[in-house]
Amino acid sequence: MADEKKQNLENKPVLSPPLPERKKNTLPNFLLSVQLKYVKLGYHYLVSNAMYLMLMPALCVIFAHLSTFTVDELWNQLKFNFVTPSKKSLLGGFSCYKPGPAHKASRELFMQLSAASEVFTEQSLAFQKKILEKSGYGEMTYAPKGLMRVPPDQSMAESWRESEMVMFGTIDDLLAKTRVKPRDIGILVVNSSLFNPTPSLSARVVNHYKLRGNILSYNLGGMGCSAGFISIDLAKDLLQVHPNSYALVVSTENITRNWYFGNDRSMLVTNCLFRMGAAAVLLSNRTFDRRRSKYQLIRTVRTHKGADDKSFNCVLQREDLDTQRVGVSLSKDLMAIAGEALETNITTLGPLVLPVSEQLLFFVTLVAKKIFKMKLKPYIPDFKLAFEHFCIHAGGRGVLDELEKNLELTEWHMEPSRMTLYRFGNTSSSSLWYELAYSEAKGRIKKGDRIWQIGFGSGFKCNSAVWRAIRAIDPAKEKNPWMDEIDDFPVRVPRVAPLVY
Template sequence: MAVENTTPNFLFTSDQLKTYTKLFYNFVISNSIYLFIIPTILSTAIHHFSAHGFNQTTITQLHKYYANDLRSFIVALVCLSSLSMGTIYVLTTIIRRPEKVYLVDFACYKHDPSLLASRETVCQRLETVISPESIAFCSKVMEKSGVSDNVFVYGLKDFPPKSAFDCGRGEAETVITGAVDDLLARTGVNPRNIGVVIVNISTFNPVPSLSAMIVNRYKLREDVLTYNLGGMGCSAGVIAVDLAKRLLQAQRNTYALVMSLESVTSGYYVGNDRSKLISNCLFRMGGAALLLSNRSSDSQISKYELKHTLRTHHGADDRAYTCVIQEVDKEGKLGISLSKDLMGVSGRALKANIATLGPLVLPISEQLLFIANTVARKLFKIKGISPYVPDFKLAFDHFCIHAGGKAVLDAMEKNLNLTKWQMEPSRMTLYRYSNISSSSIWYELAYAEAKGRIRKGDCVWQIAFGSGFKCGSAVWRALRTIDPAKVDNPWNDVIHQFPITINN
């Protein structure tokens, strides 16, 4: 009869031991001021006073002096007060911190179910404008894209449209009014209190601009500052937030409305150049409206505080500049070309972005490891040491990575050593909506909220890539725990179905 071994196993696996050791190292380094510096100061002070003692005679003499000379006491008190007030004035005016910027709330456009279309339907519509070989290519791309068989597509029933411009305007107005109406109803903010309006959309720029359309529809005030960002690609959502932050920090007590979208139908490619057909296969409709505030009172009702925005631009490099470019093909048909250099350019842009972002967000422990690794490799020329990739999981609780495509997300997961759970919002957004350009990072944050993952104090990293070539980051801190039961976003009705296993 075999005797069961009831001895508990207290040993860690090698991976667990490595993880716990790193967490302990991070804790010790990050809290060194409390663990070492302050105790050292207190110990030194105690040792000094125990050796020399307080000069009680001196204290008694000072007390008697000021007690007998009230005028001197008042003068000394005024001087001390003036010095203190002067110090406070310098700190609050000369080196004054910029205004804090809050995200009161955001609203993602909720797609009408009637807009759902299958891959087969999309290919059938494209048969009227491209060759059978191109149809086969598009079908293969969509099958391996990590996207659901059914996605939301605008204007497909009447494709090809009689007027690409009218179809594009209809798509843009549908998305903008749907998202902004929802946002204003949710926040209860009077449109007349909005001082800044920013719209980012790359390939569709009508006259008057879409930002002017918002002013007209919602009757905003005459001194509202409006901006329309065009041609800046999928990173434009982060760029729009950065612009709103700068404008809000330059004025007081106002709101900024940011609208991020793309009008896909206005730019459908109707030729047979495969580098341009990929856009037809991946880009779909979507948009998000954000309400930002610099009013201190809004900190109590806002969801997030904006901590950092950062952009790295590689447009000076010819390969980076041309890896995503709108141009005509040999037959004069306009489309957006995606070159084979795109993944390599994205990798270099990401490396430059996180190298700048790291010192702003990483704990000191990770920065020391990175510096030590760099010194060992480049200064001392020690061979066999791989470049150290900082553990951004120690800085961020949630990752919203632009859902540009399956290959992009696979590379990000590998390069940043992220878990399946951390990649889930990006992969599920790509699966359900495909590439919705600059608004994808907001559908991803909406997914995390609908899952009940956002807790007070959590740090969110949004990162996006775009033509030019640019990589942009936005870092947010959650001001409160988001109750999924009170969340109203496009994921609500289906969130229980996710995550879905993706086989392609």
């Protein structure tokens, strides 16, 4: 019986479990999901290691270059570039000049003085009025006393009086805030684009403050509204080779000597835009100054487009054709030229400050345009990922509108620049420091914040400076031109179309 059951079990067929029905198109969907998975992994890997991939060609070039050096030459390069540490440039403090109430020049007063000069035609007066209405200026900008007289006084004596007032006023304030003695200053850089008397403005500062005899003194002229950055860059380089030093940088412009009394529209614009002001900055490379310094200079990037004739001539001091009166003309192509200079500048700055993901997108777009000649709009990286604060030269409303659009900045980011233009006007190379002072007065600067200062100047130049806040700035402990009225800002400035001349 047992053998019979065993035989029946052996002869009984074994039934396997039913196979699940396969869905239609499962294989293509599966392959698609696998492809997307590896595409995502590949992009993640590429972005994460983009810096290494981009550095490989540079390393090959470096190794090829090093192979041409002898042992002694290689040691000298290593000694001066790697063994010798780079000295950090610390910003101990800065000050901006705020003229007294007697220098306030409302738009109405400006037009009254222009009409009283009996130089401008009715068409020129109407043009200046339209410029002022669209300028974004308020009613409290400042002008020198020589131009507020009838007839105006443009003498050398009055020009010296204006420059000394703003320079000495801001330097006095800076020395009082930092408690640095004039004899401790080893480097002095003064920049004024249009007023270059003899002796120089830097020599006048040395004489007034009795600075020491071995001071390194420099006077920069003819370099436009971005000369303040050039002065900072020069001081930074000098601090690399002169240890334990203070560098004083003074940025200003003279309005008295350079007011245009003629009827060329391209030269009348500067009359409506420039106002009186100055800034003084104290840099240090002393290690023990770090605890009381505000900012550390991370880098400067300078762009010069002067090789191009159109760029060179877009801001030009010359005589007008009718009366041979001297003024500064602004080209109608100024905004386009400024945009090109900015693009070149951020092409250099971007890889130094942007996150890798933004660098990759920028690089791919650049390669597609330059190498493959594809018609693409230039990719503008999101610089808000690299900087917390933006100080854009308050050269005019059109400049600020253009950069706000191109860099995709918010009203909050543009507020320091717009309010500086409204309250103080275009104070040339010193305007960027009024903007930083605004952010400080608002209590916006926190420890570790990064600040991008952007300046434009004749030539044509676009220069940048990047700072990092060493500590949070307490507005209650600050003294700057905004402190007694900061609660009144921001104010609403209506948007208007730019004037075409």
